Amino acid sequence: MIELTDILKEIIDYEFVLCNNNHSMNESPVRVNSIPTELFASNGSNYEYTKYIMENGKLVGNYKDYKIYQLVINNEIIDIFVYNELAYIYFKYKLNNNIIQEITIWQNPLTLGLFRDVMFNYYLDKFDGVISDAVHSTRGENYWKKLLNKAKESGFKISVLRDNSVKIPIANINDLDKYRHSTLYKFVIEKSK
Numbered sequence: 001m002i003e004l005t006d007i008l009k010e011i012i013d014y015e016f017v018l019c020n021n022n023h024s025m026n027e028s029p030v031r032v033n034s035i036p037t038e039l040f041a042s043n044g045s046n047y048e049y050t051k052y053i054m055e056n057g058k059l060v061g062n063y064k065d066y067k068i069y070q071l072v073i074n075n076e077i078i079d080i081f082v083y084n085e086l087a088y089i090y091f092k093y094k095l096n097n098n099i100i101q102e103i104t105i106w107q108n109p110l111t112l113g114l115f116r117d118v119m120f121n122y123y124l125d126k127f128d129g130v131i132s133d134a135v136h137s138t139r140g141e142n143y144w145k146k147l148l149n150k151a152k153e154s155g156f157k158i159s160v161l162r163d164n165s166v167k168i169p170i171a172n173i174n175d176l177d178k179y180r181h182s183t184l185y186k187f188v189i190e191k192s193k
Contacts, residue, residue: 063081134186
């Protein structure tokens with residue numbers, strides 16, 4: 001029989017090895033300041049929060065092995081991807097004309113790349129596009145650069161939105177560097193029509 005303490009010890013040892021070997025996550029979404037980090041800081045608090053979501057949110061579907069629970073609060077949608085009663089993705093967004101306006105993203109740091117997969121194979125199947133928030137950390141920009149690269153390779157239109165009104169098409173992914181570190185610009189991915 002496998003004991004819960006053995007599983008938790010293995011997870012803690014793995015996290016300890018990651019930290020001591022100076023492995024750093026150089027891509028978001030891992031942790032985002034606008035989410036109370038205590039919700040996901042440990043498996044225990046993650047479990048408690050997830051139980052609350054499962055009891056109070058609406059089960060809206062599945063993605064692979066994950067159950068998707070949703071809360072809607074003041075026109076903001078929060079989707080939580082749950083596996084074995086733990087949250088692996090927290091995604092808060094608004095919808096405007098079938099386009100997602102990203103607000104906050106968190107994914108479990110041990111599942112790097114999971115949200116990128118979910119974005120292309122779940123959200124962009126359902127919606128016409130996604131717009132980033134306007135505040136980008138270095139990790140957030142790395143995440144978006146990978147997302148935009150994949151979008152370009154997959155035939156999506158990519159652009160930069162300046163001042164929430166002017167779309168600047170991006171022909172070359174390297175052109176994104178001139179829009180980095182500015183709150184005037186948002187990244188945009190849209191289905192080609």
